[in-house]
Amino acid sequence: MSNPWDYHEDCIDSAARDMIRLGRRHRLGMPDGRRTWICRGCQVALRPSINAKVRIRRKVMYVTCLHCGRINRKGPEFKRDKND
Ligand SMILES: [Zn+2]
DSSP states (O other), X not given: OOSGGGSOHHHHHHXXXXXXXXXXXXXXXXXXXXXXXXXXXXXXXXXXXXXXXXXXXXXXXXXXXXTTXXXXXXXXXGTTOTTO
């Protein structure tokens, strides 16, 4: 999952859903650096230029899901949003 775009689409989407499901079941957050690449709106793996737009502004990375339009942010002030 470190390079989601290298894998087959169906494979990553199911991997993404599994990660979310496991995370919820065991009350774990996503591993840092990976959660950004899974849309929490529609639960698919996000692939830059395929189904996601990536912007970086002031050290905050904005990953916009092109399926549901949800913006998944990653940056200094979003590192530990446990209640999300
Ligand atoms: Zn989405």
